[in-house]
Amino acid sequence: MVEALLEVKDLKTHFFMERGVLKAVDGVSFSVGEKETFGLVGESGCGKTVTSLSIMRRVPYPGKITGGEIRFMGENLLEKTDLEMRRIRGKEIAYIMQDPLTALDPVFRVGLQLDETVTAHLGLGSGEARERTLSLLDKVGIPSAKERAKDYQHQFSGGMRQRIVISIALSCNPKLLIADEPTTNLDVTIQAQILGLIKQMNTEFGTSMILITHHLGLVAETVDRVGVMYAGDLVELADTKSLFHDTKHPYTLGLLKCIPRKEYRGVRLPTIGGTLPNPVDPPMGCKFHPRCPFATDECLREKPRLEKVGREHEVACHHHFTD
Amino acid sequence: MNSGKRQTGSRGLRLFFHRLRRQGVPYFGFWMAVIMILIGLAAPIITPYDPTQMVSNNTFQPPSFQHPFGTDDLGRDVLTRTIYGARISLSVATIALSIALILGVPLGLISGYFGRYVDAAIMRFADILLAFPDVLLALLIIVIIGRGATNVAIAIGIAWTPHYARLMRGSVLTVKEQEYVEAARAIGQTSPSILRRVILPNSIAPVVVMATMTISHGILAEAALSFLGLGTMPPDPSWGLMMNTGRLFLRSAPWIAIFPGIFCAITVLGLALFGDGLNDVMNPKLRREG
Amino acid sequence: MALLSYLAKRILTSVVVLLGISVIIFMTIHFLPGGPVEAFFSLTQPTPEQVRLLTEKYGLDKPLFVQYITWLGLVLRGDFGHSVYGPAVLSLIAERLPATLYLTIAVMLVAMATGIPLGVLAAVKRNTWIDRLAVSISMLGTTIPYFFTAIVLILVFSLYLDFLPSSGYASPLQNLSDSLRHLILPAVSIGILYAGTISRITRGSMIEVLQSGHIEFLHLKGLPDRQAIFPHAVKNAIIPILTVIGLSTGQLLGGIVIIEQIFQWPGIGNLLLFSIFRRDYPLVQGVTLVYALVFFVINLVTDVMYAFLNPRIRYD
Numbered sequence: 001m002v003e004a005l006l007e008v009k010d011l012k013t014h015f016f017m018e019r020g021v022l023k024a025v026d027g028v029s030f031s032v033g034e035k036e037t038f039g040l041v042g043e044s045g046c047g048k049t050v051t052s053l054s055i056m057r058r059v060p061y062p063g064k065i066t067g068g069e070i071r072f073m074g075e076n077l078l079e080k081t082d083l084e085m086r087r088i089r090g091k092e093i094a095y096i097m098q099d100p101l102t103a104l105d106p107v108f109r110v111g112l113q114l115d116e117t118v119t120a121h122l123g124l125g126s127g128e129a130r131e132r133t134l135s136l137l138d139k140v141g142i143p144s145a146k147e148r149a150k151d152y153q154h155q156f157s158g159g160m161r162q163r164i165v166i167s168i169a170l171s172c173n174p175k176l177l178i179a180d181e182p183t184t185n186l187d188v189t190i191q192a193q194i195l196g197l198i199k200q201m202n203t204e205f206g207t208s209m210i211l212i213t214h215h216l217g218l219v220a221e222t223v224d225r226v227g228v229m230y231a232g233d234l235v236e237l238a239d240t241k242s243l244f245h246d247t248k249h250p251y252t253l254g255l256l257k258c259i260p261r262k263e264y265r266g267v268r269l270p271t272i273g274g275t276l277p278n279p280v281d282p283p284m285g286c287k288f289h290p291r292c293p294f295a296t297d298e299c300l301r302e303k304p305r306l307e308k309v310g311r312e313h314e315v316a317c318h319h320h321f322t323d
Numbered sequence: 324m325n326s327g328k329r330q331t332g333s334r335g336l337r338l339f340f341h342r343l344r345r346q347g348v349p350y351f352g353f354w355m356a357v358i359m360i361l362i363g364l365a366a367p368i369i370t371p372y373d374p375t376q377m378v379s380n381n382t383f384q385p386p387s388f389q390h391p392f393g394t395d396d397l398g399r400d401v402l403t404r405t406i407y408g409a410r411i412s413l414s415v416a417t418i419a420l421s422i423a424l425i426l427g428v429p430l431g432l433i434s435g436y437f438g439r440y441v442d443a444a445i446m447r448f449a450d451i452l453l454a455f456p457d458v459l460l461a462l463l464i465i466v467i468i469g470r471g472a473t474n475v476a477i478a479i480g481i482a483w484t485p486h487y488a489r490l491m492r493g494s495v496l497t498v499k500e501q502e503y504v505e506a507a508r509a510i511g512q513t514s515p516s517i518l519r520r521v522i523l524p525n526s527i528a529p530v531v532v533m534a535t536m537t538i539s540h541g542i543l544a545e546a547a548l549s550f551l552g553l554g555t556m557p558p559d560p561s562w563g564l565m566m567n568t569g570r571l572f573l574r575s576a577p578w579i580a581i582f583p584g585i586f587c588a589i590t591v592l593g594l595a596l597f598g599d600g601l602n603d604v605m606n607p608k609l610r611r612e613g
Numbered sequence: 614m615a616l617l618s619y620l621a622k623r624i625l626t627s628v629v630v631l632l633g634i635s636v637i638i639f640m641t642i643h644f645l646p647g648g649p650v651e652a653f654f655s656l657t658q659p660t661p662e663q664v665r666l667l668t669e670k671y672g673l674d675k676p677l678f679v680q681y682i683t684w685l686g687l688v689l690r691g692d693f694g695h696s697v698y699g700p701a702v703l704s705l706i707a708e709r710l711p712a713t714l715y716l717t718i719a720v721m722l723v724a725m726a727t728g729i730p731l732g733v734l735a736a737v738k739r740n741t742w743i744d745r746l747a748v749s750i751s752m753l754g755t756t757i758p759y760f761f762t763a764i765v766l767i768l769v770f771s772l773y774l775d776f777l778p779s780s781g782y783a784s785p786l787q788n789l790s791d792s793l794r795h796l797i798l799p800a801v802s803i804g805i806l807y808a809g810t811i812s813r814i815t816r817g818s819m820i821e822v823l824q825s826g827h828i829e830f831l832h833l834k835g836l837p838d839r840q841a842i843f844p845h846a847v848k849n850a851i852i853p854i855l856t857v858i859g860l861s862t863g864q865l866l867g868g869i870v871i872i873e874q875i876f877q878w879p880g881i882g883n884l885l886l887f888s889i890f891r892r893d894y895p896l897v898q899g900v901t902l903v904y905a906l907v908f909f910v911i912n913l914v915t916d917v918m919y920a921f922l923n924p925r926i927r928y929d
Contacts, residue, residue: 056833086835089832090834094834097826097833102825103826104830106924107848107852107922107924108845116841120834120835120836120841154925168834448633450629450633451630451634454631454908455908456867458871462870463638466641466897543758546758546760547760547868547871551871551874569764570875573764573768574768580764581764584761585761588761591757591758592752592753595752595755
């Protein structure tokens with residue numbers, strides 16, 4: 001079988017802090033194929049961002065990648081030198097941050113911020129770089145690109161800013177795009193637009209994507225496959241259809257039930273009882289068991305591993321649903 | 324800026340000290356400053372000599388067992404004078420601070436709360452005062468009202484007033500928007516009452532931090548102005564005055580200038596260290612990441 | 614251009630402040646016991662003829678407001694009156710101003726050359742002993758009174774080592790090395806103070822910038838450190854640093870009075886003190902006016918520079 005574009009195998013990233021070791025990513029495995037969109041879903045603090053930063057090898061202090069493999073285009077990223085990684089970042093694997101306001105430099109004109117990416121990775125001269133910049137800005141829907149490229153980041157609306165960030169990310173035709181909650185900070189009305197834009201760009205450039213979000217509903221329309229994370233573990237991995245219609249993990253089911261829909265009108269929104277486990281001192285066995293309505297002794301004793309339950313479906317649960 | 328409601332009373336004080344202690348260096352600075360204050364207060368008790376007593380055959384004695392800091396050009400004991408100097412410096416600084424607070428805080432409060440014309444007028448006036456460098460403004464005031472330690476205190480106090488007005492106004496502007504202010508208005512509290520009981524306690528934090536700065540600047544300014552001969556008049560022992568006199572005899576009797584200078588530096592340093600830590604204590608949100 | 618309109622706006626609002634300054638300075642003479650006549654003739658008893666001339670020139674028999682306008686008119690035309698000793702105030706000031714500017718520039722150069730590298734070092738080596746040492750040094754710089762530093766430096770370098778002169782001034786145009794020898798002690802005494810301030814701001818600014826989202830984004834874009842990340846970091850970090858340099862220069866005008874006194878430096882600070890002690894009130898008034906104006910200009914330049922560097926201010 002041909003190796004996928006990105007294969008994450010048993011990734012472990014720990015944060016070494018005063019109060020203990022925080023196991024932000026505790027043995028996560030998944031893969032992303034060419035031209036595929038993968039959704040990484042979970043609550044805040046479940047480790048999805050750290051996973052993506054691990055792939056980029058930009059885990060902030062005091063974190064360290066402590067185990068596993070990240071194979072990109074057949075090579076293990078964890079074995080690469082800093083220089084090699086730098087060449088990969090922005091060029092082969094691109095990243096979109098959550099907040100475009102922090103991503104863009106407020107004292108530089110936006111056009112320059114695009115130019116510099118293209119110049120650094122593709123070695124283009126300033127004239128060619130600017131040409132490419134303008135056509136990219138145009139592509140992402142910035143009107144009057146030529147004039148607007150001379151503007152500063154605060155002169156654009158939130159949605160426009162994110163478009164600029166997207167154009168920067170895709171400027172060098174990366175094979176993989178990691179988008180960390182790209183629409184969370186935007187107005188609801190703009191969210192769909194931006195997401196649509198990202199999808200459109202991906203299709204056009206043939207880019208694979210990891211879309212990170214806490215919003216399952218967002219994922220339904222946009223991704224091919226989904227991974228659900230909880231407290232540093234991947235608990236369910238499936239293609240989108242199976243995840244929604246043939247849910248196997250209790251946590252995923254809980255998440256699905258929480259999505260507001262018109263049937264809930266006038267009724268209290270369901271929630272998952274309890275709170276996230278202490279990341280430095282997680283529960284024994286299955287990390288979800290204290291909140292799980294189906295938990296048994298076995299769940300307390302032994303941590304479930306991901307096992308295949310369908311063609312494209314894996315789940316980590318002793319009592320996963322069957323039908 | 325502290326936008327949550329403050330702890331008040333003895334519980335607040337204990338919390339304050341607990342947080343300060345965790346800071347380490349600023350805690351040390353706090354005690355440095357306190358020791359200086361205590362030394363100054365206890366001056367008459369702990370000093371062996373009279374600070375102004377001149378002994379004509381005992382001039383320019385180098386430091387010895389009888390006179391640990393030596394004697395000056397008029398035979399006076401430098402140690403005694405240095406310790407009394409702490410009194411003068413601290414009292415001038417405290418008076419200056421009081422003036423600046425009494426004038427500046429209410430102005431800032433009114434300016435920030437009522438806004439519009441009142442605000443514009445007060446701020447314009449503050450701008451004009453701030454258009455002079457501090458030292459120059461103090462000098463100008465001294466020219467008008469004359470020299471002397473108390474006049475120095477007044478001059479410094481007036482020079483600092485616009486800074487407090489500005490700071491207080493900024494703080495009030497933030498606090499004004501908080502929900503608990505709206506709540507107070509909703510239950511029918513009158514403006515003066517709201518100002519006094521709600522806005523003032525919650526916007527005072529930055530003022531407290533600035534106060535430590537003012538005291539150390541006050542000490543420096545008193546020393547500077549006395550150094551120039553425009554402040555404390557002889558024979559009173561101001562550190563600045565002693566340093567100026569000592570300057571003339573620097574080669575033959577450096578101790579006259581050095582010791583007051585060291586004491587001055589230590590006091591200011593202690594206050595500065597404390598002031599730094601104070602900022603972190605009053606605004607725990609701004610704690611630095613490791 | 615947006616910058617020019619900002620400048621224009623700024624100058625316009627400053628007019629009020631400038632007028633306010635002039636009013637205060639004008640009023641100083643009138644608050645003195647004895648009033649303006651006493652102030653202008655503090656040395657000798659004026660003749661009736663002299664009093665009449667003075668009254669005519671400054672409109673002393675007219676209402677206060679008219680007097681102010683008269684005075685302001687004279688000032689704007691460059692007539693700052695005469696010192697009680699005779700010479701025109703303006704010429705006395707003009708004579709001494711270059712020396713003060715020379716010293717001011719030297720002080721700021723010392724402060725920047727020491728403060729900025731120290732701050733950068735502390736930021737880059739954050740939380741190591743180098744950082745703590747640098748912060749302690751800058752702390753000492755800002756708290757030790759500069760006149761004390763001056764005294765200690767004189768003691769060591771002038772009296773014990775006999776290396777540098779303890780006072781005096783030599784023009785750089787006549788003898789550069791001698792001029793520099795006289796410049797070092799005064800410049801360093803107060804330069805240390807501002808070096809401390811600048812280094813603290815530099816450190817804080819650098820740390821904040823290095824941790825900021827946009828710098829991280831640059832890393833995520835895979836850009837090389839020197840060509841790309843460095844210019845971004847510097848341009849962001851430099852804004853507060855330049856601002857504090859501007860503000861420090863303004864504050865320096867105050868401290869320089871004392872430094873000029875200690876080192877017998879023939880500048881306008883020394884002139885101010887001289888005039889105060891000699892009760893030469895016309896001179897006091899004139900020097901204060903010039904001082905306030907210089908301070909005002911420095912602050913204006915700082916504001917404009919800030920607007921130039923920070924696009925958010927410009928385009929509002």
